Amino acid sequence: MSVGLVILVVVAIATVGFFIGRARAVSSVAGDVRQLHSLPSYYGQTVFLFSAVPALLVTLAWLLLQPLYVENQVSGIILPGDIAEGSSLDLVMADVRRISSGLDTAVAAGVLDKNALTQLDASQTDVRALLGDVGVALASDVHPNVFAAAREYRATTATLKGAMAAVAVVLAVLGAVIAFARIHPEYRARNVSELAIKSLLILSSMVAILTTVGIIFSLLFETSNFFRMYPARDFFFNLTWNPQFTGGSDLGILPLLWGTLYVSFVALIFAVPIGLLVAIYLSEYASRKVRSIVKPAIEVLAGIPTIVYGLFALITIGPLLRDYFAQPLGLGASSSSVLTAGVVMGIMLIPFVSSLSDDVINAVPQAMRDGSYGLGATQSETVRQVILPAALPGIVGAILLAASRAIGETMIVVMGAGAAAKLSLNPFEAMTTITVKIVSQLTGDTEFASPETLVAFALGLSLFVVTLCLNVLALYIVRKYREEYE
Known part of the structure; x- marks a missing residue:
């Protein structure tokens, strides 16, 4: 399931929860909304928030951490002999990602049969020609270990995407159920909704600050790597x-x-x-x-x-x-x-x-x-x-x-x-x-x-x-x- 579809499903569950929560609040007072602590829409908003926010936050964190995890698992397949002279592991992993993306495109376009993908080997077929048919260009021939790493990268990514979709949907349904169970006439739904809006405003106001901090730390990290290779004194005082x-x-x-x-x-x-x-x-x-x-x-x-x-x-x-x-x-x-x-x-x-x-x-x-x-x-x-x-x-x-x-x-x-x-x-x-x-x-x-x-x-x-x-x-x-x- 694609990321867009996961988000769409989560929002759909939250939207349905909004209307169900609103209806439950009204029915809990037999239609007399004056007995409710908050307006009926606030009760629906609490269900929407409990359903959508945790699921979307987990999805966002998953998307940020998944590439790091997959590359850490797959990089072990690449041996030192697979890295050409003048190249590096980062460049080889870039080829792995391109090959993995090309295999997905080839399967989607019908150029490659999905069932034959597991038996496909770099020594048995011209992988560069296969990928070239779907518009993926590689600078050199594909090493068998690199191709194996690409297949593992594709399989692991697909598995984790499916797990992400399942976790997001389960969290959305579970959040909706919990919020639905908490609805009663004395429930301070307006306070919960307004707290969520206030948190959103605070988060929005922090975007510029966090962006600046992120820029500074990224510059400091890479600059420290540079000064390990080149003397800082020469950098600041050299006239050439x-x-x-x-x-x-x-x-x-x-x-x-x-x-x-x-x-x-x-x-x-x-x-x-x-x-x-x-x-x-x-x-x-x-x-x-x-x-x-x-x-x-x-x-x-x-x-x-x-x-x-x-x-x-x-x-x-x-x-x-x-x-x-x-x-x-x-x-x-x-x-x-x-x-x-x-x-x-x-x-x-x-x-x-x-x-x-x-x-x-x-x-x-x-x-x-x-x-x-x-x-x-x-x-x-x-x-x-x-x-x-x-x-x-x-x-x-x-x-x-x-x-x-x-x-x-x-x-x-x-x-x-x-x-x-x-x-x-x-x-x-x-x-x-x-x-x-x-x-x-x-x-x-x-x-x-x-x-x-x-x-x-x-x-x-x-x-x-x-x-x-x-x-x-x-x-x-x-x-x-x-x-x-x-």
Whole structure:
């Protein structure tokens, strides 16, 4: 039974239990619902909750733990001699999963008879051709032990899926029966239902926190594996980035960190003044008609895909800066540069700064403006000395959002700044960022357990720490310079 069908059966049992529980509550007071502690629907909800929630939670836990259990059982079939040179057990197990999935597809499509599957052997038939008929590609011939592991993987998975379905259905029926037996006029069904809703709301509010914690722990785990293979001192203080994938790699983060901060700084230098001036104009000087046209037009920039910005940097901005600035000044001859990526990224960040700053400035009470004008201040003086200080926390938040967006950008940097990891002050030279190298290190046919691949997690953790420091700095600035008004 498929997972979707199991969930459907559980929900159907719970739904039937809802109506039966509601009817039992009404019948327990001979139809006089005033004698019930709660509304009849609450009694039905308790049956639904007792029936569905335990069964669905067990199903979810089963789905999470089943692959780990199956792989632990099946991996014992793979002998050291079955792992080719340059490969690993993880790669072999990936082939086992693909073969198992291909066998399921072959049986479902009628290419392979289900009864003949147990007698099928890798030495007796061309397994690669059989799997190729159902669209499963393998890089090499199938070793007999690998094929045996795939058959065991398929059989064990099927057995556990059947057991999961049986357990889920039994739990659903048992929960419904228990909840049904507890229904009586004094039963506080409303309290149970509201507690369940409150728990759901708490769980929903914890999703973001738990996700962040999960991301941090996953980065820490893989980063610790990387530092067991590569010295942390070299990673943080080496001035060279030169992954070889064949030994002797230099994996220093400083060139990548410099490129990230340099490109982001150029982007913010371009975006923050323009975005802030746009926000001031729209909120304080523009007429309602002009604002209704200009603000949506600026916000369109935020919806443009970054690949389009990357093409704009590659085709237009890069050659323009090269032909009119870099080459005449003798500073470079490449269209890929920090300035190219920074300018285009700054254009992309303008709506982030302007829209949020505009909303914050508009939130400043009108009474503060009127009081400033009443004391004889001009409009520009009011903006500079009253409105901007009052809106400072929101403006800093907008700039922080733009900075985080700039630090995490990848596509514009790939197409506008190049992929050269170097330390240089020349804005017309090609450089790269941490995010670009994270992508490049995790793509391609490389072994996941190698330092050149695991370094991506160390880069990600470092980028997380940099962003966290920016958040702390922004919070300090906001608290120090915030002006509070009653």
